[in-house]
Amino acid sequence: xxxxxxxxTRVVVQGITGGEGKFHTExxxxxxxxxxxxxxxxxxGQNVAGVPVYxxxxxxxxxxxxxxxxxxxxxxxxxDACFEALDAPVDLVVAITEGIPTQDxxxxxxxxxxxxxxxxxxxxxxxxxxxxxxxxxxxGNIFSSGxxxxxxxxxxxxxxxxxxxxERGLGQTTAIGIGGDPIIGTDFVDTLELFEAxxxxxxxxxCGEIGGEDEEExxxxxxxxxxxxxxxxxxxxxxxxxxxxxxxxxxxxGSGTGTAQSKIDALENAGTPVGDTPEEVADHIADIV
Amino acid sequence: MKLHxxxxxxxxxxxxVPTPDAELAETVDAAVDAAERIGYPVAIKAQVQVGGRGKAxxxxxxxxxxxxxxxxxxxxxxxxxxYLVDRVLVEEAVDFTNELYxxxxxxxxxxxxxxxxxxxxxxxxxxxxxxDPDAIAREHVDPAFGMHPYQARKAVYDAGVDRTVANDVAxxxxxxxxLWAAKDGSDAEINPLMITADDxxxxxxxxxxxxxxxxxxxxDLAEMQEEAAEDGLEAKANDYGFDYVSLDGSVGIIGxxxxxxxTTLDIVDYYGGQPANFLDIxxxxxxxxxxxxxxxxFSDENVDAVVFNIFGGITRGDEVARGINEALEAFDEIxxxxxxxxxxxxxxxxxxxxxxxxxxxxxxxxxxVQRAVEYAEEDSA
Numbered sequence: 115x116x117x118x119x120x121x122x123t124r125v126v127v128q129g130i131t132g133g134e135g136k137f138h139t140e141x142x143x144x145x146x147x148x149x150x151x152x153x154x155x156x157x158x159g160q161n162v163a164g165v166p167v168y169x170x171x172x173x174x175x176x177x178x179x180x181x182x183x184x185x186x187x188x189x190x191x192x193x194d195a196c197f198e199a200l201d202a203p204v205d206l207v208v209a210i211t212e213g214i215p216t217q218d219x220x221x222x223x224x225x226x227x228x229x230x231x232x233x234x235x236x237x238x239x240x241x242x243x244x245x246x247x248x249x250x251x252x253x254g255n256i257f258s259s260g261x262x263x264x265x266x267x268x269x270x271x272x273x274x275x276x277x278x279x280x281e282r283g284l285g286q287t288t289a290i291g292i293g294g295d296p297i298i299g300t301d302f303v304d305t306l307e308l309f310e311a312x313x314x315x316x317x318x319x320x321c322g323e324i325g326g327e328d329e330e331e332x333x334x335x336x337x338x339x340x341x342x343x344x345x346x347x348x349x350x351x352x353x354x355x356x357x358x359x360x361x362x363x364x365x366x367x368g369s370g371t372g373t374a375q376s377k378i379d380a381l382e383n384a385g386t387p388v389g390d391t392p393e394e395v396a397d398h399i400a401d402i403v
Numbered sequence: 404m405k406l407h408x409x410x411x412x413x414x415x416x417x418x419x420v421p422t423p424d425a426e427l428a429e430t431v432d433a434a435v436d437a438a439e440r441i442g443y444p445v446a447i448k449a450q451v452q453v454g455g456r457g458k459a460x461x462x463x464x465x466x467x468x469x470x471x472x473x474x475x476x477x478x479x480x481x482x483x484x485x486y487l488v489d490r491v492l493v494e495e496a497v498d499f500t501n502e503l504y505x506x507x508x509x510x511x512x513x514x515x516x517x518x519x520x521x522x523x524x525x526x527x528x529x530x531x532x533x534x535d536p537d538a539i540a541r542e543h544v545d546p547a548f549g550m551h552p553y554q555a556r557k558a559v560y561d562a563g564v565d566r567t568v569a570n571d572v573a574x575x576x577x578x579x580x581x582l583w584a585a586k587d588g589s590d591a592e593i594n595p596l597m598i599t600a601d602d603x604x605x606x607x608x609x610x611x612x613x614x615x616x617x618x619x620x621x622x623d624l625a626e627m628q629e630e631a632a633e634d635g636l637e638a639k640a641n642d643y644g645f646d647y648v649s650l651d652g653s654v655g656i657i658g659x660x661x662x663x664x665x666t667t668l669d670i671v672d673y674y675g676g677q678p679a680n681f682l683d684i685x686x687x688x689x690x691x692x693x694x695x696x697x698x699x700x701f702s703d704e705n706v707d708a709v710v711f712n713i714f715g716g717i718t719r720g721d722e723v724a725r726g727i728n729e730a731l732e733a734f735d736e737i738x739x740x741x742x743x744x745x746x747x748x749x750x751x752x753x754x755x756x757x758x759x760x761x762x763x764x765x766x767x768x769x770x771x772v773q774r775a776v777e778y779a780e781e782d783s784a
Contacts, residue, residue, distance in 0.1 A: 190619060215587055215617035216509055220546040223514035239716070253716035253748055268662020270714045273747055274768065277714070294661055296511040323662055326511050349665040352650075352672045353681075360646040360661025360683045362616065363511070367529075374669075391670055393769060 115314040116243040116288045117263070117305070118206055118232060122181070123247050126151040126174040126204070128195045129186035130162045134210075138186065138251050139163050145254040147247040150178040153198075171195075175202040182206040184240070184249050192236065193218035200229050207299070208249045209235035216362070219297040226299055233299025237361070239269035239291035252291070260285020261403055263309035263342075265302060266321035267294050267328075268361070271349060271392075275319055278396035284403065287315045294323070294361030302332035310340050317343050317402045319395055320386075322377055324350030325364045329377035337384035345398040346381040346388040348374045404613045405452045409492045410627050411609035415593070418582050420575055422606045425494035434475035435468055437493035443467055444496040447474045451486040454527075459483055464496055497605050502595035503564060504528050504539070505576050506610075507583040516544040518555065518580055520562040520572070524595035550580040571604040572596065586624060587617030636680075636703060643695040645682055652677025653779045655700035655709040655739065659684050659718055667712045670768060676776035679706045686718055693726035694733070701738045708778035710771055711743045711762075720745040720753030731761040740778045744771035 125142070129135040130152025140163050142149050151174035152162050158169035168174040171183060183199040185192055185207065192211040199207040200222075214236050226233050234241055240250010244257040256273055258280050266272040272291055279286070290305050292298055302320060309315045322329035329348065336344050351374040353359050355366045366372045378388045389395035406414070409427050416422045426437035427450070438445045449461030456462050461483045463474035471493075481488050502525035510517040521539040523531045531538050540561035544550045555573040564572050575596060583591040592610040599605065618625040640647030646661065650668075654676045658664040661683050668678040680703060684696045700709050713723050723745060731737055742763045745753040757764050763778075765771035 189616060213616045215620075216589065216614050217516075217546065217584065217587055217617070220509065220515055224546050251717055256716075256747060266662070268660060268665075270658075270660025270716065271662030271666055273714045273716055274663055274666070277746055296509065297514045321662065323665060328512075331512075347666075349662045349669060351669045352678055353665060353668070354648070354650065357648045357681075358646075359648060359665050359681055364661055364665070390673055391769060392666065393767075 115312050116246065117308040117312050118234070118288060118290065119241050119243040119247050119249055121246060123148060123206070123249070124178065124180045125149045125182045125184055125249060126153050126171055126178070126180035127165070127184050127186060128153050128171060128199065130154060130165065130167060131157050131160065132186060135186035136162055139165060142248055145248050147249065150180050171198045171202040171204070175204055180204060182208070182249060185209040185211055185236070187211055189213040189215070193222050196222045196233065197225060200225055200231055203229065203231060205231060207231060207233045208238070208240050209233065209299070210238065210240060210250055212237040214295070216296055219295065223297050223299065234290060235293040235298060237295045238293030239272060241288065241290050243288045244286050250291070252289070256280065257289060258285040260287065261314055261316040262286050262399055263312065263315040263318040264289040265305040265318070266291055267323050267363070268321065268349065271321055275321060275347065275392045275395055278392045279319070279399060282396055282400050284396065284399055287312060294363050296326065296363040301328050303335045306332060306335055306340060306344070310342050315342060317345065317399050319345050319347070319399060321347045321349070323348060323361070323364050324353050324359065324366050324374050325361070325372045327371065330380040333380035333384040333386065336386055343402050344386045345395050345402070346386050347392060347395045348377045348388060350374045404615050404618060404624070404628050406611040406613065406624070406627055407450045407452065408448065408609055409450055411611035412606065414582065414586070414611055415606055415609050418578050420578055420606050421604060422609070423495040423497050425492055427490055428475070428493055429490045431472055431475040431479060434479070434491055434493050435471050438465065438471040439468060441493060441495050445471065446494045446496050447471065447478060448492045448494060449478050449481070449483055449488040450490045450492055451483050451488055453484045453486055456483065461488065497597050497607055498599060499597035500600050501565070501598035503572060503598065504592070504594045505572065505579060505596050506590065506592035506594070507580050507588065508590045510543065513543060515546055516580070516583070518542045518544060518550060518558055518576055520558045520564065520576060522563055528594055544580065549584060550577060552577060555580070565598070567602050568598055568604055575604060575606070586611070587614045587621055588612065589614045636699065639702070640682070640699060643699065645684060645696065645699065647699065648681040649703070650678050650680055651705065652679045653705055653707040653783060654775050655679045655703060655706040656712070657682045657684055657696045657700060657709065658712040659686065659714065663712065663714055667710065667768070667772065670772045671710070671776060674773050674776045676779055679703055689722065690726035690729045693723065694730040697730050706739055707782045708775045709739050709741045710775035711741060712768060712771060713745050715745065715747035715750060719748050720750035721756055724753035724756040727762060728756065728758045731758070737761060740782060742771050742775040742778065744768055
């Protein structure tokens, strides 16, 4: 078992004819992902890496039974691409694009509440169920199949933690990069809920970072609703207030909210151990499973 | 991106929000001339993008030409929390009976905009939000519809604003929201919004921060962006296209991906070192980017050693290794010792390629950081 992505996932790639879209379509196909269509306005009838291209996501979904979309569309047009995927409709949208204006995402988020679709991202590395399929830009070779669920706001930090897990022979059910933007479609609580319902996920790693209050909310959820053990990691302990640390969402506000310490305290109070280093996270997981 | 007070006031005034009579001045003489024209008393206000300007001596209220000259002379050229003051706003001093706060921002938890009103204006609103959250009335806005006029009125009534000015304040809030939405604001604030004895409503200060990701469709505002106010190294990082934050420590840090770079900083701290910077080199990491990143970190005189931490996903370790060799071979003498750790795609090949006469290679993040902290201690100037 896994969450969000499995053997039944049939993918349409939005922006498949662009450099990134084409490269990662090939990578996804190599990994074994069912990429069944591409969608690019005006490019219908073309073919990329053996995948047929349609003008609209709706058409791609109808003709090829696609049930998931991956968005590789430039920031100025990415919100429109998300709306199109939500209207198609598909069950899962993974938005890779970085730099989408926040007010655009606010409108996408609002629309999302009216649908049953899961939107992961934007500004995220994607979702991978090791050995089955990956949607996004995650390097498949570092992941291995197993019983640990992983959710993270950051891409390369995910790879680091996965590397530490794999070293100890701890494989993953599904790894989800939820993205580093202020407004994202799927937050920690949403993914924890999915993992809690998955019988094959025996432990969960949750990698948070400074900014917002998503980790604090996750801590409350863990304390009240979860039996599956969770191990936390929080990046940005040394970040100064008021400075954006790369991700648009990674900023400690002037009034002191969004600090690493408040997140670590919240998780520890919910009984969730927090590693000081990625290696310590793997140590905790090894103790559990 | 942050607008200066005078820029934000211009944007607000163009939209019909009443602002005090004011003029921008870059010299003492120009400031005095402006004060004479406006008529005393006037406020002379440093135009730098830091909070707490008043307390730091960046705002003076003056009653005549002599005082105006003295104040302008003191403020122009002053160092205000690390920023050089090169212009002042000379502004009519408003005689007020009441100070309000109005603001619009994005509530990231809710994923929607929120409009705010408080009768506790003129003070640090974040302090009010912490100590007495109920003193701020909040109204969430559906981004698909924008703010309905009734919502502005409701926020004003909820805040307990005096009935005689409630409609005018609601009007200002509506305009502020519309501006925020049209200009891709991240925050728009008027603090204080002054109420005069004649029940006039005047924006005595103005904050307008713009979403940097939306500047492509806000050409007028992009033009207002000034790089002069930025830290020298941060301006350089901007040119190179890096995410960079300057810190006070001695261990220079280069890595890929925001979360991993933050983690590297944290681990430097964990092992007793002090991070000198945050530098996310991004994906790809071709030779030129590696050279530029090293140039950034070497130009920080606080740096005593450098740790280079790359986890290749799409980025390939062999490419990064060639880039590092190429960048360092260009130096007759390498300014600071460099520790490299490569992991992920083609990391083994990369570690073979790295020239160990130029760099120290470590296999794990923990070992690399510990080594760099050690070097920084040994080589501290």
